[in-house]
Amino acid sequence: xxxxxxxxxxxxxxxxxxxxxxxxxxxxxxxxxxxxxxxxxxxxxxxxxxxxxxxxxxxx
Numbered sequence: 183x184x185x186x187x188x189x190x191x192x193x194x195x196x197x198x199x200x201x202x203x204x205x206x207x208x209x210x211x212x213x214x215x216x217x218x219x220x221x222x223x224x225x226x227x228x229x230x231x232x233x234x235x236x237x238x239x240x241x242x
Contacts, residue, residue, distance in 0.1 A: 193199050202209060 193202060
């Protein structure tokens with residue numbers, strides 16, 4: 183999976199980014215299901231409050 187994600191990280195020129203965004207539906211098909219696997223593995227527990235939790239712990 184990482185190998186396919188590296189393609190996105192290699193976008194260095196503005197034109198490449200614009201082209202990828204313009205063809206987002208094609209990109210979705212390319213990575214169909216892989217994002218869900220990634221999210222389940224790495225993002226499942228994230229609630230978007232990490233900074234708040236750290237501050238509360240530090241100030242406690």
